[in-house]
Amino acid sequence: MSGATATDSTGGSALTPPPGAETPVRHPDAPEPGTPLGSHYEQCFGCGEAQSHGLHLEARAGEGVGVTAEFTVRPAHQGAPGLAHGGVLVSALDETLGSVQWLLRTIAVTGRLETEFVRPVPVGTTLHLRAHCTGVSGRKIYSSAEGRIGSPDGPVAVRARAVFVEVQLEHFTKNGRPEEIKAALDNPDQHKVVRAFEVNP
Ligand SMILES: CCCCC/C=C\C/C=C\C/C=C\C/C=C\CCCC(=O)SCCNC(=O)CCNC(=O)[C@H](O)C(C)(C)COP(=O)(O)OP(=O)(O)OC[C@H]1O[C@@H](n2cnc3c(N)ncnc32)[C@H](O)[C@@H]1OP(=O)(O)O
Secondary structure (H helix, E strand, O other), rough: OOOOOEOOOOOOOOOOOOOEEEOOOOOOOOOOOOEEEEOOOOOOOOOOOOOOOOOOOOOEEEEEEEEEEEEEHHHHHEEOEEOOOOOHHHHHHHHHHHHHHHHHHEEEEEEEEEEEEEEEEEEOOOEEEEEEEEEEEEOOOEEEEEEEEEOOOEEEEEEEEEEEEEOOOOOOHHOOOHHHHHHOOOOOHHHHHHHHOOOOO
C-alpha cells in the first residue's frame, strides 16, 4: 500500500483534522492544570474506582486542551507472561484521549482509534500518558496521545490518534442496559459529572 494516510468511507484522512477544522478551545470553566479529573463513571473499566480489574487510570487537567494520566500495569492486565495486553494499552489510551472531554466540556464517544505499539510494557510499569485535542470539525473531535514508560520523560511505549464523535446524553440512556442506566441516574455522584458537562440528565 502506498501513502501513510488512512482513508475510509467518511472520505479523506480519517484521523487528521480536515482543512477548515477549528482550533480546539479550552472551556472557560475547565479545571486548572494539575487538577485531578476523577472518574466519569465508577464502573468504567478505564477510570472507575469500583471496577476491581479495571485500569484505575488517574487523569489530570494539563495545559491547553490536554491531559496527563498514569496507569500501573497489574497482573490482571497481562497478554503474554509479564507483559501488558495490547488491548489493555489501547483502553488506557482510549480513556486518556476521552478525558480531553473534561477540558472541552463535550460528551463524545470514540469513533476511531489507531494505536502504534512501540515497546513492550512489563507488569509493574507505570505508564505516563498524555493526550491533547488536535482539532474540532462539527461533531468530530480529533486527538492524539502517547504513553511513556516509568516517567513523563521515559521511553515511548505507545502512540495513538483518534476521532471522537460528540453525542447527547441519550446516547447512553437509550443504548445502555437499563439496570446500569437506572443505577447511574440514581447516583448523585453521576449527576455531578453530568452537570460538569452542562447537560441535563
Ligand atoms: C447516564 C450515564 C451517563 C454517563 C456518561 C456521562 C458523562 C460522560 C462524560 C464524560 C466522559 C469523560 C471521559 C471519557 C473517557 C473515556 C471514554 C472512553 C470512550 C469510549 O470508549 S466510547 C465507547 C466506544 N465507542 C462507541 O461505542 C461508539 C459507537 N458508535 C456510535 O455510537 C455511532 O457510530 C457514533 C455516535 C460514533 C456516530 O453515529 P451518529 O449517527 O451520531 O453519527 P453521524 O453518522 O451523524 O456522523 C456524525 C459525524 O461523525 C462522523 N463519524 C461517524 N462515525 C464515525 C467514525 N466511526 N469515525 C470517524 N468519524 C465518524 C461522520 O462522518 C459525520 O461527520 P460529518 O458531519 O463531517 O459528515
